[in-house]
Amino acid sequence: MKVTCPHMGHLHWMLDDLFGRLGVEYVKPPPTTTKTLTIGAKHSPEFACLPLKINIGNFIQGLDMGADTLIMAGGHGPCRFGYYGIVEERILRDLGYDFRFMMLEPFGDGKWAFYKTFETLSPGSLSLRKLWKILKVSFTKGRAFDQIHKRTLQVRAYEVNHGDTTRALREAEKMLTQAFTTEEIEEAGREALALIDNVEQDPERRVLKVGIVGEFFLLLEPFSNFGLEEALGHMGVYIERSVWVTDWIAPGRDNKIYGFHKDIVDGKAAPYLNHNVGGEGRETIGSIVLMAERKFDGIIQLLPFGCMPENIATSIIPKVQRDHDIPVLTLAFDEQTGRAGVITRVEAFLDLLSARRGLSLVGTNA
Amino acid sequence: MDIPAKTGYLGIDVGSVSTNLVILDEHANVLAAIYRRTQGQPIKAVQEGLRELTDLLADQEIEVRGVGATGSARHLTGIIVGADVVKNEITAHAVAASQVLPDVNTVLEIGGQDSKLIVLRDGIVTDFAMNSVCAAGTGSFLDHQSARLGIPIEDFGTYAVRSESPAHIAGRCSVFAESDMIHKQQVGIVVEDIIYGLCHALVRNYLNNLAKGKEIKSPVVFQGGVAANAGMKRAFEDALEIEVTVPVHHNVMGAIGSAILAMELELEPGETSFNSFDVSDLVYETSTFNCNGCSNTCEIVRIKVDGKTLARWGGRCGKWENEDSPGAGKKRLRAGGKTRIKASVR
Numbered sequence: 001m002k003v004t005c006p007h008m009g010h011l012h013w014m015l016d017d018l019f020g021r022l023g024v025e026y027v028k029p030p031p032t033t034t035k036t037l038t039i040g041a042k043h044s045p046e047f048a049c050l051p052l053k054i055n056i057g058n059f060i061q062g063l064d065m066g067a068d069t070l071i072m073a074g075g076h077g078p079c080r081f082g083y084y085g086i087v088e089e090r091i092l093r094d095l096g097y098d099f100r101f102m103m104l105e106p107f108g109d110g111k112w113a114f115y116k117t118f119e120t121l122s123p124g125s126l127s128l129r130k131l132w133k134i135l136k137v138s139f140t141k142g143r144a145f146d147q148i149h150k151r152t153l154q155v156r157a158y159e160v161n162h163g164d165t166t167r168a169l170r171e172a173e174k175m176l177t178q179a180f181t182t183e184e185i186e187e188a189g190r191e192a193l194a195l196i197d198n199v200e201q202d203p204e205r206r207v208l209k210v211g212i213v214g215e216f217f218l219l220l221e222p223f224s225n226f227g228l229e230e231a232l233g234h235m236g237v238y239i240e241r242s243v244w245v246t247d248w249i250a251p252g253r254d255n256k257i258y259g260f261h262k263d264i265v266d267g268k269a270a271p272y273l274n275h276n277v278g279g280e281g282r283e284t285i286g287s288i289v290l291m292a293e294r295k296f297d298g299i300i301q302l303l304p305f306g307c308m309p310e311n312i313a314t315s316i317i318p319k320v321q322r323d324h325d326i327p328v329l330t331l332a333f334d335e336q337t338g339r340a341g342v343i344t345r346v347e348a349f350l351d352l353l354s355a356r357r358g359l360s361l362v363g364t365n366a
Numbered sequence: 367m368d369i370p371a372k373t374g375y376l377g378i379d380v381g382s383v384s385t386n387l388v389i390l391d392e393h394a395n396v397l398a399a400i401y402r403r404t405q406g407q408p409i410k411a412v413q414e415g416l417r418e419l420t421d422l423l424a425d426q427e428i429e430v431r432g433v434g435a436t437g438s439a440r441h442l443t444g445i446i447v448g449a450d451v452v453k454n455e456i457t458a459h460a461v462a463a464s465q466v467l468p469d470v471n472t473v474l475e476i477g478g479q480d481s482k483l484i485v486l487r488d489g490i491v492t493d494f495a496m497n498s499v500c501a502a503g504t505g506s507f508l509d510h511q512s513a514r515l516g517i518p519i520e521d522f523g524t525y526a527v528r529s530e531s532p533a534h535i536a537g538r539c540s541v542f543a544e545s546d547m548i549h550k551q552q553v554g555i556v557v558e559d560i561i562y563g564l565c566h567a568l569v570r571n572y573l574n575n576l577a578k579g580k581e582i583k584s585p586v587v588f589q590g591g592v593a594a595n596a597g598m599k600r601a602f603e604d605a606l607e608i609e610v611t612v613p614v615h616h617n618v619m620g621a622i623g624s625a626i627l628a629m630e631l632e633l634e635p636g637e638t639s640f641n642s643f644d645v646s647d648l649v650y651e652t653s654t655f656n657c658n659g660c661s662n663t664c665e666i667v668r669i670k671v672d673g674k675t676l677a678r679w680g681g682r683c684g685k686w687e688n689e690d691s692p693g694a695g696k697k698r699l700r701a702g703g704k705t706r707i708k709a710s711v712r
Contacts, residue, residue, distance in 0.1 A: 031661040162684070223662075227682045234684060318579040327493065339682075340438065345496055348456035352491045361457060361627065 001100075002027045003069045003121065004062030006055040009220030010149060011245050013177065014142035021134045022122045029062040032223040036061060041335045043091055049304035050224055050334050051217035052084050056091060063097050069121070074103040078278030079309050107251045137182055143246045144179075144189035146257045148172045151196045153241065156233030158201035166230065168196045205236060208353050211291035212241040213284045214302035215310045218333060219243045225302055225331075226339045228346070235350060240296075242287035243280060260290060268293075272316050279309030285316055292324035297353040299326060300346070305334035327352055372397075374428040376419075376640070377625025378412060378447060379455065379618070380404060380439035383478025383505055384591055385411035386618040387419055389428065390625045394465055398422040399618045401591075408439040412446055413646040420643050432633050433640045434458070434624030438479075445669060445677045446650065448641035451627045458623030460484045460491045463587045465626055466613045471583040474602065474610070475619070476572070476592035478505035483577050495576050504568050505592050507540045511547070511564065515557060522561060526597020529562035537567025565601040573605060584608045589616040648672075657681055 004027040005015055012028055019026035030036070032054055040057025059070055070092070072085035089101045102121075107114050115128050148169065156165040172192035179188035210232065218224050219241055229239055242265075244257035253262035262283075269286035276282055288299050301317065303310035317328050329349040331342060351361050372391060379386045385408065387400040400418050404411045435441075435449040436458035444452040463473040464486055473484040481504055485493040512519040533555050536546040543564065550560050586608055592598055593616040602610045615622060628638075651670045656663045664681040678686040 033661050033663065166683075230683070315579075321493075341496075344438075344454045344456065347454040348494060348496075351454070351457040352494065355490045356492075360630070361453070361461070 001025065001069050001121065002067045003071060004029055004059065004065070004067035005071045006058040007032050007221065007223075008217060009222065009245055010145050010173075011142075011220070013145045013173070014138055014245070016177070017141050018134065018138040021138060022118065022126070024121050027062050027065050027067040029058040029065065032058060032221065037223075037335055043095060045087075047306060048087070049080065049306050051081075051215075051221075051304055052088065053335060054217075054221070054224060055084065055088055059088060059092055060095075060097075063092070063099060067099070069100045069102065071102045071104055071117075074105040076106075076109075077276060079307075081279065137185070139246065139250070140182055141176065141179070141185050143256065144176055144185055144192070145173070146244045146246045147189060148176070148192045148196060150241075150244070150257055151193055153229055153233060153239040155196055155199055155201065156230070157207040157236050157238040158203065158205055159233075160200040160202050162234065164199045165196065165233065168199050171195055206357075206359065207236050207238045208297045208350060208357070209238045209240075209295070210350075210353070211287065211296045211299045212239055212302065213243075213280075213287045213291075213299055214313075215279055215304055215307050216243045216248055218302040218304055220245055220248075224304075224333060226342055228300075228302070228342070231343070232346070235347075237350065240291070242283060242291075258287075260287075265290065272320055273312070277309045277312045279307065281309030281313045284310060284313040285320060288317065288320050288326065288328060289324060292320075292326040296326065297357060298349065299328045300349070301328055301330045303330070303332050305332045305337075307332075327356070371427040371429040373431050375625040375629045376430050376433045376447075377458075377621040377623065377628065378415070378433070378435050378437075378443050378449070379458065379620030379624060380408045380412060380435070380437040380443045381455070381477055381479070381620070382438055383509075384617070385415055385437075386621040387412075387415040388615070388618050388621040388625055389419060389423065389430075390622065390629065392431075392629070394622075394626055394629065396615055396618075396622065397426075397428070399615055399621070401617050404439075408442055409446060409650050409652075412443055413648075416447070416643050416646040420646075429635065430638060430640050431635065432625075432628030432631050432638050434626075434628035436620050436624040441679060442669070446641070446645055448639040448645075449624075449628070450631055450633060450639050451624065453624055453627050455480075455620050456482055456484065456494055456496060457491070458620045458627065459589065460486060460494070460623070461626050462619040462623030463589060463613075464489050465622070466615075466619075467585060467587055467611065470585050470587050472586045474572070474586060474588045474593075475590040476504045476588075476598070477590040478509075481572055481576055482590075483572075483580055483582075485580055485583075493580055495580060497576055504572070505590070507543075507568075508564075508592065508595065511544070511561075515561075517557075517561075520594075523594065523596035523598070525558050526562040526565050526595070527600055529558040529597075531559055532566050532601075533559045533563030535560070535563040535567040537564075537571045543567055562597055562601070565595070565597040566604070569598065569601040569605050582606060582608070586610045588612050589619045591617050593617070650676075654680075657686065659683075659685060 002025045036057035037054055039060050040053040044053040044056050074085050075082035085103045102117050104117050105113055115131055118131050119126055152165055152169045159165045172195050175192050176188050179185040232239055242258055247255040247257050265283050265286035268289035269282045273282050273285050314330050321328050375390045377388045385402050385404045389397045391397050398419055400415045433447055433449045434451045435443040436453050436455045440452050459475050463470050471486055475482040481497045483495045509519055512522045533550050536542045547560055588599055588610045593612045599610055599612055648671050653668050654665050657666050662682055666678055666680045666686050668678045669676045
């Protein structure tokens with residue numbers, strides 16, 4: 001049995017570890033590129049959102065590499081995402097592929113269903129207890145990856161030599177990949193963070209502090225947003241982001257990486273939006289308020305074109321923006337989006353933020 | 367008798383449809399302005415624009431103290447002319463508008479491909495919007511319609527203002543607008559009413575899509591190539607119920623803004639990266655290749671002059687930019703020295 005799964009940011013680091021422990025062969029699709037998207041967009045409904053098109057591309061590339069079992073996350077609620085696994089399976093079958101398809105429903109929907117999926121993957125010796133132990137270690141590793149990526153977004157703004165932070169990150173990732181036991185992972189995690197902190201930095205630099213909020217796939221998958229975070233870092237922008245992969249899949253309501261409990265985020269959103277609209281709609285609003293209170297210079301909201309939950313948030317943002325006096329730039333992406341247009345808007349936005357801070361416009365970005 | 371050279375600042379805005387160049391004096395007054403078509407050849411447009419500028423200023427001696435580039439071809443332009451500042455067109459337009467009208471609160475800008483709305487308060491940009499998803503292409507669309515109706519684009523506005531009752535044109539998308547316009551013509555509606563109806567549709571589209579959620583406060587400045595169209599100005603005034611000002615140099619505001627940004631650098635004489643007006647005679651070769659450094663396989667653009675690579679860009683990681691052109695646009699063709707437009711009588 002060869003399992004494949006769509007990419008989402010650095011989720012694959014964790015899957016690598018997890019499937020290794022389960023003794024399942026993992027066919028990691030090639031990193032998402034324009035080619036992936038071209039394949040995906042060709043076989044997807046035009047009005048489906050960008051993540052689905054990229055998923056389809058990943059699946060097809062994985063299948064072409066010999067995968068015979070596909071895993072896709074499920075879910076429920078007002079966002080179309082919960083429905084995507086079903087649509088994707090149908091599209092792929094219509095294309096003539098033969099495979100076993102597994103929907104991994106959220107842990108909270110019942111431990112048993114969750115366990116069954118893994119039991120099928122690794123038949124025989126897998127007890128619920130053993131699965132739980134394995135998941136815990138892999139999850140610890142995933143969290144360590146999130147932590148080093150989070151630190152990278154902050155350090156890059158201050159780096160003295162262009163590219164040092166990215167190089168340190170690659171080293172750190174390698175270091176973490178090799179760690180196996182929980183102790184080793186924790187140890188490697190500390191060393192990896194130190195590696196990034198040791199990048200030569202200019203603490204005197206006046207940097208802009210920008211929060212990135214929006215739909216999880218667009219935030220987590222750098223291909224889908226044209227590597228916006230790295231580009232911003234190189235323009236000297238300190239970044240914090242509201243969504244992280246381990247926060248997203250962790251049971252419970254504690255956002256360890258983002259640092260704020262979901263109830264706090266929801267509470268901040270409540271005056272504007274007091275119920276779940278699916279996806280990260282409510283979290284987007286709550287995070288903007290939180291970041292405004294923490295004196296961020298500005299916020300960038302990312303969403304796939306046509307994303308319902310984020311569009312609801314977008315329509316609420318003007319009021320949040322006025323109440324909290326914080327500029328917000330909304331960027332919508334689909335396969336038609338060009339990088340030049342995105343960069344132009346982002347540059348203009350950074351100019352706006354610089355002007356508000358009384359910094360000279362000449363010299364920023366470009 | 368030797369008259370001391372005037373200080374000048376050069377601003378260049380190379381967009382998809384038009385290429386504009388201006389020379390400002392040290393008080394930001396326009397000494398010369400060029401508005402021409404890009405015609406899909408930005409390098410040629412810049413070179414010919416520079417040549418036109420030297421002709422316009424042939425009887426004056428001007429020392430260029432700083433150069434700014436903007437527009438969608440700003441990086442390319444920056445490298446060719448040796449710009450001191452390379453800025454996006456949104457900022458450049460905002461800077462120019464607040465220089466022309468210091469208390470401006472709203473800027474409506476409609477060019478060939480892009481439409482923008484810029485909100486300023488106390489001289490600072492507080493919000494902006496640029497058409498996304500659909501490239502509205504208002505300028506290009508009006509161009510196309512004027513050609514189809516056989517009315518010179520310069521006269522389009524005068525037809526519109528003659529209208530007594532604008533026709534209602536479906537304006538969500540230019541494809542729908544065109545077929546609706548044709549339908550209205552076929553049922554016999556006069557061309558003046560159709561043209562003014564079209565202006566209304568475009569303004570409605572702009573306000574409903576771009577300006578949604580933004581506060582449009584007086585004074586309002588309307589700039590960009592489309593601002594030359596008196597029908598569009600009248601349609602904006604009708605819809606907003608606010609007086610709209612069209613600045614004298616409305617079609618070269620991007621260039622003015624980038625020249626002002628260059629001025630704000632306060633460079634000493636001779637400190638500019640400007641490559642002199644001679645660049646209009648050089649032959650530039652551009653080519654592309656795919657980088658195989660990682661799985662992104664980005665398309666990299668390479669620009670050469672005299673067989674020497676001047677710059678490379680286009681990758682996501684900045685690898686090629688860093689290798690040979692630190693601070694793209696700052697590269698000099700030859701070592702500095704004063705660059706002047708010499709009096710050249712031909």
